[in-house]
Amino acid sequence: MxxxxxxxxxxxxxxxxxxxxxxxxxxxxxxxxxxxxxxxxxxxxxxxxxxxxxxxxxxxxxxxxxxxxxxxxxxxGHSHPRVVEAIRRQAGRLNTHTRYLNDVVDSYAERLLATFPADIDHLVLTCTGSEANDLALRIAKVATGGAGFVVTETAYHGNTAAVTDVSPSARPGQPLPPHVRIVPAPEMFRAPIGDLGKRFAESVGGAITDLEQSGIGFAGLLVDTIFSSDGIYADPPGFLAPVVKLVHERQGLFIADEVQPGFGRTGAALWGFARHGVVPDIVTMGKPMGNGFPVGGVATRAALLDRFAAETKYFNTFGGNPVAAAAGLAVLDVIGDEGxxxxxxxxxxxxxxxxxxxxxxxxxxxxxxxxxxxxxxxxxxxxxxxxxxxxxxxxxxxxxxxxxxxxxxxxxxxxxxxxxxxxxxxxxxxxxxxxxxxxxxxxxxxx
Amino acid sequence: MxxxxxxxxxxxxxxxxxxxxxxxxxxxxxxxxxxxxxxxxxxxxxxxxxxxxxxxxxxxxxxxxxxxxxxxxxxxGHSHPRVVEAIRRQAGRLNTHTRYLNDVVDSYAERLLATFPADIDHLVLTCTGSEANDLALRIAKVATGGAGFVVTETAYHGNTAAVTDVSPSARPGQPLPPHVRIVPAPEMFRAPIGDLGKRFAESVGGAITDLEQSGIGFAGLLVDTIFSSDGIYADPPGFLAPVVKLVHERQGLFIADEVQPGFGRTGAALWGFARHGVVPDIVTMGKPMGNGFPVGGVATRAALLDRFAAETKYFNTFGGNPVAAAAGLAVLDVIGDEGxxxxxxxxxxxxxxxxxxxxxxxxxxxxxxxxxxxxxxxxxxxxxxxxxxxxxxxxxxxxxxxxxxxxxxxxxxxxxxxxxxxxxxxxxxxxxxxxxxxxxxxxxxxx
CATH class of the missing domain: 3.90.1150.10 (Aspartate Aminotransferase, domain 1)
Structure with missing residues (x-):
């Protein structure tokens, strides 16, 4: 303590x-x-x-x-002129919610979705990574009927009430909520034993069993794909593959929190999960998405979104407004053009x-x-x-x-x-x- | 149904x-x-x-x-040139989180806090009204030890998991969560009987008793001070005074959701609660705050914030960044200068x-x-x-x-x-x- x-x-x-x-x-x-x-x-x-x-x-x-x-x-880059100009131009033209059609918003959605594996073909735009993870948890609960989540022991996924529950690092000294199980971060520095992927899958498997036995049920595994707040664990590439396979066998969803590793930072691809050769069920995005303009998002499969939307009327007033979309487009352009x-x-x-x-x-x-x-x-x-x-x-x-x-x-x-x-x-x-x-x-x- | x-x-x-x-x-x-x-x-x-x-x-x-x-x-006004220019200028200068000191951020906080009754002297900046209400619920729970909230029957307070729970209009046909009680909106068109303030306080009183008897405990009354999604109820001014008095007698907090009525729309003052002559314990803000730039906030008393901060490490990456603050300052300027x-x-x-x-x-x-x-x-x-x-x-x-x-x-x-x-x-x-x-x-x- x-x-x-x-x-x-x-x-x-x-x-x-x-x-x-x-x-x-x-x-x-x-x-x-x-x-x-x-x-x-x-x-x-x-x-x-x-x-x-x-x-x-x-x-x-x-x-x-x-x-x-x-x-x-x-x-x-701070104050990138192309992003600033995109924000200025669109803020002076139209800044409204997405209940009207707008070409900038749809262009951005298409550009962004094209960066994902074919299965991940639907998008919800939010204002923050926290809002994205908050929504992802609910999509997973509705899809699986389970209420329990597995996260790593020093995970941070955001600041809403629901997301703080699955962010042990934001609740120091507090008992875990009943629907949350933690597992050690997948690391080979302090515990360089055995096969990392297998080891990580085993601890997640144990946590899933515990959730099932407690009657809470298993909804999903939520991980930052570079385990930033746990201490940054990237290697060996592929170590997430066994756990994703297991999560699916156990009827849960794999939620890849790309708020930190996403948008090219890992140097391997646009998304951190790509290094591991896995396809998430839900991907959440935030921080670098608009280079500082508040925008986040959830990308997932149509069927998962349908089931959630049938229960809850979700709308995000500022989420994916044309200025956010313009900033997001400029960010994708710069990432590409500047290599x-x-x-x-x-x-x-x-x-x-x-x-x-x-x-x-x-x-x-x-x-x-x-x-x-x-x-x-x-x-x-x-x-x-x-x-x-x-x-x-x-x-x-x-x-x-x-x-x-x-x-x-x-x-x-x-x-x-x-x-x-x-x-x-x-x-x-x-x-x-x-x-x-x-x-x-x-x-x-x-x- | x-x-x-x-x-x-x-x-x-x-x-x-x-x-x-x-x-x-x-x-x-x-x-x-x-x-x-x-x-x-x-x-x-x-x-x-x-x-x-x-x-x-x-x-x-x-x-x-x-x-x-x-x-x-x-x-x-859409695309207001002063707000657009404030955003452009600050986005080209500095757009970062609030873990550094920055004059624009502190100036905005001071300007905003000066618009509240003296008691409401502390601020948390978020990106959306939803994030603000999500935080307000947690502050109220920690402060009171209760977990239950009273809201109006067609209320909408936002889109996070916790806030959707207290937004009956976003959960059509779903049973109320156990910690939520609804009361009829305070209106005199369909039920023009008795004294509105007294009547509203009585229904809230019944809901509080029910929360107390169920062992959930009472944390607070959360209302949009113009009851927008309930059908817009503004008159007579002052009808909220009896219920606020009651909420305090029953050891709960009064949370004024100013996401819709705030920032001058009611034509009486900057805040909707002012028409009722009441002082909230927590005020939440959003929508018009940045004229479309995503920004929201929670204003409250220092003591309430202290108790929450002792339990949870809350930080909002984009919340109140210098660009949001610049947009917010421009909005306050325009409201004043254009009357x-x-x-x-x-x-x-x-x-x-x-x-x-x-x-x-x-x-x-x-x-x-x-x-x-x-x-x-x-x-x-x-x-x-x-x-x-x-x-x-x-x-x-x-x-x-x-x-x-x-x-x-x-x-x-x-x-x-x-x-x-x-x-x-x-x-x-x-x-x-x-x-x-x-x-x-x-x-x-x-x-």
Missing amino acids: QEEKEILALNAFDRSKVSAMDAALRDAVERRLRSFGSASVLFYQEPIRMERAEGVWMFDAEGRRYLDLYNNVPSV LIENARKIGGYVMNGLREIGNRHIQIGDVRGSGLFIGLELVRDRDAKTPAPEIASQLINRLRHRGILVGAAGPYGNTLKIRPPLCFTKDNADMFIAACDEVLREICPT | QEEKEILALNAFDRSKVSAMDAALRDAVERRLRSFGSASVLFYQEPIRMERAEGVWMFDAEGRRYLDLYNNVPSV LIENARKIGGYVMNGLREIGNRHIQIGDVRGSGLFIGLELVRDRDAKTPAPEIASQLINRLRHRGILVGAAGPYGNTLKIRPPLCFTKDNADMFIAACDEVLREICPT
Whole structure:
């Protein structure tokens, strides 16, 4: 419990330290707290007054620049001119709900659906990934008659009441709701035993049996296909295949949460599930979909949608409005035209190699893993014992911030750096980051 | 049951009628259905291919114009140049989450909070009204320890799983969830007996007792302060005061859903609850807040937020990003600078007088009611028996559409025209609408 609380505070601003700040920053923090109070979440021991951003760079109120390796929403680059222009143009033309026909909305739906396996041919547009996952849970319940879901133990899937229930990382210290079962994340760093796919399928199988025996019934397995909040687990490609087969045998649905890995970040394809050679029953999308314009979505099969729609009149006022669709189209255009999937693959590989290379001189680097520009750097006190070192992660994050580099942490111990820069990240950007990690680790842990 | 189904189809496109359409429209409808299937909701027996909009006017793909009396999201006028420019400017500058400090976000929070009674001094920004109500329910549950909510019988509060549970109109024919109690909407047209405020408080009191006796406990009363989906009930001002007093006596919270009446539409104040002289515990906002940019919010007291935040780590990625805040600021500016609250009051009164006046020659006009530019026109077969006439409402809506006027229906019988034009609606616009209603009613019901 105590440990959990510490982890959560890792990357976060600590309210008790306001008095140590310079006057301008203290005023800004106090101003924020006056309006947003305990619901306010701020990054860093010294929060940043951010003012503008462009490409991979963000700039604070004093003009200091920061290389962004944290933000996975502005995925094609901050303030991308093509996305901004698409938003401006459509906002000045028509911004209304989808109860009228509109070519922009239908074009976007067709473009997006064409990126999925043939089975996944229907779409519901929402405003957020949370709304998408909230809807996915209900579609799965109606389709299966079951009410139970299996998720990984440090999963995060969003912020609505229903989705918070299946997001253990958002409910620290609280008992699991009766309809939720957790399984260990599929990882080979701390438990490099046996076949990962088989092992993961076995734990999910046990959870399904438990749901069935409890009378709650099994509705589905919901996973972020790169297990971001669990600590980022991408390899070996294909490890999800056995569990998807099992889920179908047990009459449940496989829901691929692509809110984080989706839209090319893994460097292998547009969707994270593609690396595993599986076809989900439901795919949910969000964050990078509109490069910051609020838009999310659920893609699924017609039959599943029909059964849900027969019970509930679902409508989403802002969901998939023409401005969201225009932003979404611009994002798909930029990903294609700028070769961002290939860039994510190439630069992601370069970053991982570079981090592994400095790992030769820093025993605190326990593991470097990921796919494309979704990378985890796990920090340990002892590489053999693999003792998690959240305190090193915290120091690294805060010192990198002071060197003008933004990065966050993930995983159950909060000791894994979560590296997710805009997909236009370059080799030079990578060199700057790797060198800074090297230097800061030298400062923190002098040999 | 049958009746309910009919009502729901009233304003909606009927899929079985596709073959009767002209080729271009049929293609567009079939295209929409191919991507969105059974989750697609379209208006009118002949849906409209909408292309652009400006002020109170919308234009279809063939350049036909429509006077908009339906859309309450583009509340300061479609494509308002000041809002579009605010969005463009901020989207090109910085569009990120609120874990950094940012002056635009804090300025908006302060401007918005200044519009509430002093007690309501804290804010959570979300992307939609649904997310806002979803959060409000959880805040109320944590604060009271109760799990039960009281809502009106045709209420609609949004689309998440938790909010759909408290939205009877979104769950036609389904049994109420165990933690939800419904009460009749507070209205004086069909049941003009006794004191409305006292009567409404009494039914809510009965529902609270029932929740308490069932062991579920009472968390709160959630109402749209103009009862839009119930059929629009605004008068007499103050009728909510007794129920709010009662809710507090019974240790529950009063949640004012301002998603529809908020931001000046009632012509009396920025907030619908203000007409009733009450102070809510929680206020939820959405639709018109960003004039179409997806933004919503929860305003409440610090103590209530603290208790919730201690249990759940809530964060909303897109919620209140600087672009949403810039759009929200522009909306508040335009409402003030263009005197839109006063215009809603003045033109709303003019519309209601005009409709009452034509009511002298159309016995089908059973009631005209509302506040500002949120007006209900209830259609009946027989003014004395008050027999609901959804078939007349449907004909009126579809014929007005063919005359270039957009309007929708509401209420348990679907026989109440829901009149909610952009707040920049003029006397000339009103004259056009009133004359068209007069003429169409003459066509439908020749005397």
